[in-house]
Amino acid sequence: MSAAAVAASGLDLAALQRQVDATERAFARSMADRDHAAFTARLSDHAVFFSGSAVLQGRDAVAAGWKPFFDGAAAPFSWAPDHVVVLGDGLLAQSTGLVRDPAGRVIARFNSVWRQEAPGVWRIVFDKGQPPTAADLGTAVP
Template sequence: MSLAATLMLAAAALSGVELDVLREQVRGAECAFARSMAERNLAAFGRFVAEDTVFFAPGMRRGRAEVLAGWARWFEGPQAPFSWAPQQVELLADGSLAYSTGLVRLPDGKAVSRFSSVWRRNAQGRWQVVFDHGGPLDEAERAKAAEPDARPCTAP
């Protein structure tokens, strides 16, 4: 690799401190995203969904409008049918994309699945979901799922 290419890569990578700040931004965005479900606010939920998003469940949904149409049923009624909180958030070295994952829980606290989301910072600096997927817990996760999340989302 040439010296110029090496310097460009080094300049593109953020410091650990900057990545920690961005990681907390994404964690906060994920918690606010989850809070929109708890507060039964589909419009707020939609602000965290990128226009060109892809959600893999239920069924393949492409684009914000399709995702909101598919998720609207879960915003009906006074109580959210499930909740979630990030357990892990990771970023690319340049801070352009982030990954979050955690447990999805029923109202009684029972963990039923794991979500995984890829976040992208938009031109206004807001983090939005570009890919979202949920899946069943593996055997080890089911055994650990009775434990509370180490860092649950809290109200602002």
Template structure:
């Protein structure tokens, strides 16, 4: 009986060690999200709306205009106009990624450029891990640039 208990304990420890070592590091997850964001942005350059759609979570919310746009189908319809024509009207590139310690959600952000390459704003996206190595955007928001002057101190 004692031998069986020791065997179960050893197997449990081994299974825990394998499960723990199988999880990518936070740095690896950040690299995954950076690569996903770059591939997402490449869909605009390639003029590939279907590929864009593949990066958007079914229940995503994009802040595109006055009211939030909810759900992949609605987001794709709103963004369809940006994918028409031979030249992309804007582009974006990530310059920052942060991943929760749980490894399930990530933030990406970076500059947005107009068709001439001038920075016109910044984007902020939240990504959710769907499966190992598979990230999808759940929230997205872009802000225009402003010359707002110095900000008052916050209390």
């Protein structure tokens, strides 16, 4: 979709970006709040999560695979987006940000793809973490 077509469509990409950012933050809050049901509610039926060498496919598999992260009294990690971008048609978005351990140390960077499944309803379809970069760790790049 061209920039002119986006403008003609009346899409407010900045507003959609804010929706995705808020959805990602609520998704992360489900971990902090130990609320597995809230986590699961933000998964698309067709979600795919990469977990090391394993690939969890479908809402039920992802929910079951992540359930152990919700079992303890304290969250084993946290995350927050530092960048969100929405496609020009307003249907897909990517969020990325840092993952931190309970002491606040950066341990990874997440990359998530969100799909707007109904007006204002974003659900995660892909999620994959990666090791933090030197920039993520605040160190000089060699």
